Structure formats: C-alpha cells, structure tokens
Amino acid sequence: MLQFEFYNPVQIVFGEGQIAKLATLVPEKARVLVLYGGGSIKKNGTYTEVMDVLKNHSVAEFSGIEANPTYETMMKAVAQIKAEKIDFLLAVGGGSVIDGTKFAAAAAVYEGDPWEIFTTGGQYIKAALPLGAVLTLPATGSEMNNGSVITRSETKTKLPFMNRHVFPQFAVLDPTKTYSLPARQIANGAVDAFVHVVEQYLTYPANAPVQDRFAESLLQTLIEVGPQALATPHDYTVRSNLMWAATMALNGLIGAGVPQDWATHLLGHELTALYNIDHAQTLAIILPSMLNVRRAAKREKLLQYADRVWGIKEGSEDARIDAAIAKTRDFFEAMGVKTRMRDYGLEVSAINAVLEQLKAHGMVALGERGDVDLAISKLVLEGSY
Amino acid sequence: MLQFEFYNPVQIVFGEGQIAKLATLVPEKARVLVLYGGGSIKKNGTYTEVMDVLKNHSVAEFSGIEANPTYETMMKAVAQIKAEKIDFLLAVGGGSVIDGTKFAAAAAVYEGDPWEIFTTGGQYIKAALPLGAVLTLPATGSEMNNGSVITRSETKTKLPFMNRHVFPQFAVLDPTKTYSLPARQIANGAVDAFVHVVEQYLTYPANAPVQDRFAESLLQTLIEVGPQALATPHDYTVRSNLMWAATMALNGLIGAGVPQDWATHLLGHELTALYNIDHAQTLAIILPSMLNVRRAAKREKLLQYADRVWGIKEGSEDARIDAAIAKTRDFFEAMGVKTRMRDYGLEVSAINAVLEQLKAHGMVALGERGDVDLAISKLVLEGSY
Incomplete structure (x- = not known):
C-alpha cells in the first residue's frame, strides 16, 4: 500500500x-x-x-x-x-x-x-x-x-x-x-460513477486488498442497480443504492493508498469542451479503447477485474481481458450510453482535434505511470472512433 | 437501506x-x-x-x-x-x-x-x-x-x-x-476487528449491497492477512492491510444504513469485567455460539456469509450455516485465540455469574431486533462453555 x-x-x-x-x-x-x-x-x-x-x-x-x-x-x-x-x-x-x-x-x-x-x-x-x-x-x-x-x-x-x-x-x-430524472441522466450518472471507480482501481497491483475489494464492491453494485434504475425509476431500494455507490465512488476512500489513472477523464474532458458531448458519454467512448490499448500496463488488474467483477474465469489471459472489456462496453450500451465517437455524429477529424487540444493543454504524460503520451492517446482515440 | x-x-x-x-x-x-x-x-x-x-x-x-x-x-x-x-x-x-x-x-x-x-x-x-x-x-x-x-x-x-x-x-x-507487538495482541486485534464487522453485517437483509460488500471485503482481508501477520511479523504489506482493515471495521462506514447487533460484545464485556479475559478472547468465546443459537433470526445473512466470505456453496442450508460457523471458530483458533469458556479455566458457574451481571446491567433485550433476552443469552453462554 x-x-x-x-x-x-x-x-x-x-x-x-x-x-x-x-x-x-x-x-x-x-x-x-x-x-x-x-x-x-x-x-x-x-x-x-x-x-x-x-x-x-x-x-x-x-x-x-x-x-x-x-x-x-x-x-x-x-x-x-x-x-x-x-x-x-x-x-x-x-x-x-x-x-x-x-x-x-x-x-x-x-x-x-x-x-x-x-x-x-x-x-x-x-x-x-x-x-x-x-x-x-x-x-x-x-x-x-x-x-x-x-x-x-x-x-x-x-x-x-x-x-x-x-x-x-x-x-x-x-x-x-432522483425519481423524476430523465433516463439519460440516470444512465450518465451510473456510467460516471463506474468510471470513477475504474480510474482508481484498474492500474497496477499495489498490495491493497481492502481498496481493491471496496472498488469491486462498487462496480458490482453499479452493474446490478444501473439497469434496474432505468427499468423501475420509483424503486427506493434501487435508487438509494445507486446514490450511495456513486457517492462512495469519489470521496477519496477507494483511491487512498493506491495508484490512480484519470487518463480517460482527461481525454473525455477535451471531447466535452470541443463537441459538448455529455461527460459520461465521453467516458463511455474512451474507456473501452483505453483499456484495450493499455492492456499490457494494466494486465494484472484487468485479469482481476475480469475474474472478480465479471466472473470471467475461462480462456487465455488475453481472451479474458477481451471479454472483460466487451462486458464493460456492453454495460454502457445497455445503460443507453453509446460507446463510439461516430455514434455521436463526430467526423474522424475529431481525433486530431482532440490531440491538438491535449497538446495545447500539456496533457502529454497521463495515466498511473505518466506514460500515456500523445502517441498512445492517438491509438486510444482511433480505437474509440 | x-x-x-x-x-x-x-x-x-x-x-x-x-x-x-x-x-x-x-x-x-x-x-x-x-x-x-x-x-x-x-x-x-x-x-x-x-x-x-x-x-x-x-x-x-x-x-x-x-x-x-x-x-x-x-x-x-x-x-x-x-x-x-x-x-x-x-x-x-x-x-x-x-x-x-x-x-x-x-x-x-x-x-x-x-x-x-x-x-x-x-x-x-x-x-x-x-x-x-x-x-x-x-x-x-x-x-x-x-x-x-x-x-x-x-x-x-x-x-x-x-x-x-x-x-x-x-x-x-x-x-x-506494530512489528514488535506480541503475537497475542496481533491475534486479539484481528479477532476484534473481525467481530466488529460481523456485528454490523450478520443481522438481517436491509437491501444495502454496498455496505454488505464492504463488510465482506474486510472479513475476507482479515481472514487472509491475520495468519500472515502472525507468521511474518515484519511484512509491511501484511501489517498495513491488517491496520487499515481494522480501522475501517469500526469507523461508522459499514454500519451506516444497516441494522446492527452488538450482543456478542455486550456478553463479552461482562466476561472481561468479571474474569479479566481479554476483550477479543471474549468475542471469540461468544460469537460462534451466538451465531448458532440465533441462526433462525440471522438465516439469510448467515447463508450469504457462508457463500461470499467462506465460499461455501454445497449442502443444505443448515449444513452451510454449520460450516460457516465452524470456519469462523477455526479462524479464531488458528489465530491462537481459544473459543470456549473452559479453555480459559472458567467453571460452569460462570454462566450464571454472567447472566446475573447482564440482569443487573439491564442487558435483557439485545441484538438487532432487541429480542435477545436472558433466556437466549443463557443458551449462548451454555454453547460457549
């Protein structure tokens, strides 16, 4: 730790x-x-x-x-x-x-x-x-x-x-x-909270089993209650658990004593600033590609995530990682949040536009080890299109 | 919740x-x-x-x-x-x-x-x-x-x-x-923290999946690191995770929004006050019998505990509950904390002596539903002897 x-x-x-x-x-x-x-x-x-x-x-x-x-x-x-x-x-x-x-x-x-x-x-x-x-x-x-x-x-x-x-x-x-919120806001909220947890969890092992398990607890709960919150908006139990999980996702607790990433957020912020795409939508666009591109750096934690959060225990290591990333994308899509830039009407030129903004803002050494440079961000954005 | x-x-x-x-x-x-x-x-x-x-x-x-x-x-x-x-x-x-x-x-x-x-x-x-x-x-x-x-x-x-x-x-x-602590104090500490979590978790279902999973996270971590802390006292990772788990076990978080029990603590306090038995030792004496006696009131959570904390998935419901209680007792014993009154040299008359103290202190309606009266405490103490 x-x-x-x-x-x-x-x-x-x-x-x-x-x-x-x-x-x-x-x-x-x-x-x-x-x-x-x-x-x-x-x-x-x-x-x-x-x-x-x-x-x-x-x-x-x-x-x-x-x-x-x-x-x-x-x-x-x-x-x-x-x-x-x-x-x-x-x-x-x-x-x-x-x-x-x-x-x-x-x-x-x-x-x-x-x-x-x-x-x-x-x-x-x-x-x-x-x-x-x-x-x-x-x-x-x-x-x-x-x-x-x-x-x-x-x-x-x-x-x-x-x-x-x-x-x-x-x-x-x-x-x-929260009962009267539009479905889009509930979906965005669940995705936002989910990615908050991922940014503090899916990095590299730091011998912090309490923090890891707390993070997995929140992910499992969001996966359970997110779709229920859309299906039955007036269910007090569902809404209370979604609310508490979202609060616990970013109050400092699960990130204490562990490495943190936040590259997905920083790329997403540029998409929001340039194209006015909802914050959570940008996270749903960036995260699956980020996990795919950075699978070597995040290998141990991706395997742990596949096992403990999604129950994926069969297949080669890469097959399990692929399956976990696919499950993540499916979860966002099931919440009604599209996961590709083109789904939001963006042209392929958006990739370079975002890269220019990242460069202008000095966002050239992101991630838990500071090694997400513009070349890696380019791969992530290309995979997000 | x-x-x-x-x-x-x-x-x-x-x-x-x-x-x-x-x-x-x-x-x-x-x-x-x-x-x-x-x-x-x-x-x-x-x-x-x-x-x-x-x-x-x-x-x-x-x-x-x-x-x-x-x-x-x-x-x-x-x-x-x-x-x-x-x-x-x-x-x-x-x-x-x-x-x-x-x-x-x-x-x-x-x-x-x-x-x-x-x-x-x-x-x-x-x-x-x-x-x-x-x-x-x-x-x-x-x-x-x-x-x-x-x-x-x-x-x-x-x-x-x-x-x-x-x-x-x-x-x-x-x-x-903590490196220089005697084994007995480390063992007592792990048992104390474990029972703190149990008192806030093993009650009845309250539709609080975040709290449940956080509690299970702490129990799983204590089960892992407790014996390691005894075996390798100078392991920083082990001691840091034991320390953080024990702190998180009783800072209000896992008990927020859920029923709480504390009957094991209250019976244990009387054993300490009368016979000067270490606090954690009294918890190790009382808890297995408390869970056994109160298995009807705690049925759903005992089954969840058996499954999620101990991985017990086979057998009848009562067999799984028996196995979970046995695992709990085994964990305490493996930590070097004895789990029966007679192990500490107490006579069988101690049962009535504790009951007299409970009565004198008004401890006649304990537990998450206030239904642990002196008759139930008597059964618990008899099972603890």
Whole structure:
C-alpha cells in the first residue's frame, strides 16, 4: 500500500424526507444563497420543499448553473454573494451545481484574480464560505469531496481544482429526489460513477486488498442497480443504492493508498469542451479503447477485474481481458450510453482535434505511470472512433 | 437501506515514517499531554520518535493507562490536565489508550460529575479538548471513531460513551510500529476487528449491497492477512492491510444504513469485567455460539456469509450455516485465540455469574431486533462453555 492521507469531514444525511433537516443543518442566523440549475428542481417539487424548510432563514437564490458550469456564470454568483453579503451557500442539484457552488464559495473570499484558482489547482485557497448540498442526481460524487471542475467558455477550457476548504459541511441525499430524472441522466450518472471507480482501481497491483475489494464492491453494485434504475425509476431500494455507490465512488476512500489513472477523464474532458458531448458519454467512448490499448500496463488488474467483477474465469489471459472489456462496453450500451465517437455524429477529424487540444493543454504524460503520451492517446482515440 | 447520518472528520495519515508529520499536525503553540500505556512504546522506540518530533512543542506526559482503561486512572490524567493547563492530548498506543484519552478530553472540560458521561452515554458533552492519536495496535478502530469504553474498577462496570467532540483530529497509522507487538495482541486485534464487522453485517437483509460488500471485503482481508501477520511479523504489506482493515471495521462506514447487533460484545464485556479475559478472547468465546443459537433470526445473512466470505456453496442450508460457523471458530483458533469458556479455566458457574451481571446491567433485550433476552443469552453462554 502507498502512503496516504485521507480526510473527509462531510456529514451525510441519507434517506427519504431528510431535506427537513436543513432547518437545523443550515446555521440559524446565516444569509443563505440557494444555488441551482435549469429549473428541474422546480418541476419535481424539490425547490418548494427546500424553500419551505428554510422559511425561517434569510434566503436568496441564484439559478441558471449549466450542465458544465462556466466560470462566467459562476462569477455572476460571486458578484451576488458579495453584493448581498451572503455567508452560507446551499447547492441544490447535481454535480455541476455543487462544483459551481464550491468555486463560488472560494472565489467570494479569494484575494486576487479568482481565475488563479484554476491555474494553480486551488492550492492557494486559504478560506471559503461554508456550503452545504442537497443532491438530486447521483453521479459525480461532488457532494462528498473537495473537487470541482469548471469550464471557461471563451477558451473551451475545462479545469479542475481541489481544496479542503470547499468540502460541503453536509450533503442531504434523498433517493426519492432522483425519481423524476430523465433516463439519460440516470444512465450518465451510473456510467460516471463506474468510471470513477475504474480510474482508481484498474492500474497496477499495489498490495491493497481492502481498496481493491471496496472498488469491486462498487462496480458490482453499479452493474446490478444501473439497469434496474432505468427499468423501475420509483424503486427506493434501487435508487438509494445507486446514490450511495456513486457517492462512495469519489470521496477519496477507494483511491487512498493506491495508484490512480484519470487518463480517460482527461481525454473525455477535451471531447466535452470541443463537441459538448455529455461527460459520461465521453467516458463511455474512451474507456473501452483505453483499456484495450493499455492492456499490457494494466494486465494484472484487468485479469482481476475480469475474474472478480465479471466472473470471467475461462480462456487465455488475453481472451479474458477481451471479454472483460466487451462486458464493460456492453454495460454502457445497455445503460443507453453509446460507446463510439461516430455514434455521436463526430467526423474522424475529431481525433486530431482532440490531440491538438491535449497538446495545447500539456496533457502529454497521463495515466498511473505518466506514460500515456500523445502517441498512445492517438491509438486510444482511433480505437474509440 | 435504512436512513442514516454518517460523519467522520478524522484525518488519517498512513504509512511508514509518518510520525514525523506530528511536528505540524500538533498545533505549534499547544501545551501537549502525551498519554500512553505500560511502556511498550518505550521498548520499541515509538516513545523516543514521538518525543523527538515534538521537541519544539511544550510536552508533558501521562503513563500507566491499563489494557481496559479505568475511570480511576483516567481521572488522574484529568487532574494533571487541569493542573498543568494542557490544551492538546496526544494518545500514543492502542484502543485502550485512545479510549482513555477521549474520556479525559471530555471530562477535563465537563460541567458536573464526569461519571455522568457514562450514565448518559455521552449525550451531554458540549466540548472536549482537541486530541490526536498515534496508533500502535490495529484492533479497536478507536483511532477513527468517536466511541470510548471505560471500566470503573470498584464496581466492575464497563461502560461506553460516544460524542462527536471526541473524534481524534488526526490519527497517524505507521504499520511498522506494530512489528514488535506480541503475537497475542496481533491475534486479539484481528479477532476484534473481525467481530466488529460481523456485528454490523450478520443481522438481517436491509437491501444495502454496498455496505454488505464492504463488510465482506474486510472479513475476507482479515481472514487472509491475520495468519500472515502472525507468521511474518515484519511484512509491511501484511501489517498495513491488517491496520487499515481494522480501522475501517469500526469507523461508522459499514454500519451506516444497516441494522446492527452488538450482543456478542455486550456478553463479552461482562466476561472481561468479571474474569479479566481479554476483550477479543471474549468475542471469540461468544460469537460462534451466538451465531448458532440465533441462526433462525440471522438465516439469510448467515447463508450469504457462508457463500461470499467462506465460499461455501454445497449442502443444505443448515449444513452451510454449520460450516460457516465452524470456519469462523477455526479462524479464531488458528489465530491462537481459544473459543470456549473452559479453555480459559472458567467453571460452569460462570454462566450464571454472567447472566446475573447482564440482569443487573439491564442487558435483557439485545441484538438487532432487541429480542435477545436472558433466556437466549443463557443458551449462548451454555454453547460457549
């Protein structure tokens, strides 16, 4: 096992009806800003429920956070926070709303140009406004971590930051709030969570059996409940397990003490920035090809994945790896998420366009050993077409 | 899945050499009290290492915390804390030292009689001194939770409390610090962690596949690394996985959203209080009989345990349950922990003596459904003899 530090102070409040606890979770005297997205929380009743619970608090609101939250939009929230002397932020939505809220929490009290937060990965953040989250979409894990990804629209740049000051103080997870989500969002969420686990698991052996088995636990659960969540949207058990698995997939626990990859995410980010393809769709496009191209570097863990996650025990090593990659692709397709660039109408010229962006962004030494250069990324993209 | 809240703000600092980080983990200006046990940390060098790292801090010390820490001893620490205006506690040792330190942290600032902390389960604790831990013995999980168990010697009463103010701020886990432990303590630690998992897992199905699989992950890992830890004491990989599994076994995660039992612990506590038998030994005595007596109430989970943890797939349901219980007993015995009361020289009269104590302490409705009355406890104890 590698050396590690693990710290995660987010208080999880899980279950049907738990939004009522906002009455005490949000500090009594706070000037609260409720941040949300495009209005789906108004259609499904979550907005009314939250506002009703906070009726004795001082509450303002900020809406219109995009699916890939932009720097430009979130700077408008920062201006409102300063103008109205807001001192507590409540994100109500999915990962995009929570990511955007984390940035606003830090930017509102940042000394200097807030864009620096991204160019320095968040390392100079010394404080942030306190924030909480009400999760409506199981997917990114943002509700229980300290990471955020924001897009600058003018340059089509998607950049992350992390800092311990932006952990939510609490996250309310009510599985019933996911019942009204479109199938596409549930499918994307399950794929996103699945690939989060894979990025922290499918690397090379690090003698970390607890982390390996926890990762396999989440993959097995997502494979089970993902299709059920599409088939029976109002099944509380299914939605609760999808929600908890997605949260556990990226809260730092399974990645503690083990190598991590993230090359699939970084290639995927360029596809989203260039062609506005959903984040999870880009992961479904890239991952099967990434595993195929990097089968030598990931050999031992691919065989373990084939055996323990998919129950593949017969055939040569390469046949088992092929079968595990095929099962992975089939799972994404069964969730309704297409797995090839051409499925999304992209021309073959997209391969070079993505490579140019990777080069421009310095993404030339990716993966768990830093050896995924542009030549390897080219093979991955060609296999993804 | 049941409703739950999960909160665990302990910063874990894991790996060889990480004690060096105490220099910054312990606040610079603090008046520190280092608390420890019987002096084994002096023999193995941990004491010198800790004191050397803290050489620029203001440091006092308190030693002599027992294997089952007593109220009487810890009240002496409280007196020293008050007299010397200590404002940070650093526990260096195993679960007993950390448990004792948690009590001292709360008692030092408690308004009223500190014994109330136990009679009220810790619910009226409004503050505690900040504390950190350097773990030298993987076993109880106290380094990453907010629980503590203290014994009042005069009445032979072993009582727990929990409160969020006594979470350690950090816990340093250096697996090499366990190399010099006697085999008995390593064996006890593995058994203790194993039974912690079982108490949160072997109840009734609650549609919580992530929690179930995480629990099974820990059991499988303990079964693997427990005997290896005895056979090759200086194997870093083995000791690191034993340490991390034991910490994860009781940090609130696998018990979130599922029923919990704890009857084995409560019967075991009485055996320790009456006959001074090691905590883990009492668990090894009670658990196999508890599972056997309660096989109807735990049927589905016992079958799942047999299948997924022990790979038992053949035979009738009762035969599989019998085999799983036998494997559990064999595991404890292979660790060198005897599993019957008579192995520890107890007379058969001990059964009634324990029952009297259970009755006196109101332990008459135990288990995940509260239906383990004195009649059932009697059957369990008879089966444990």
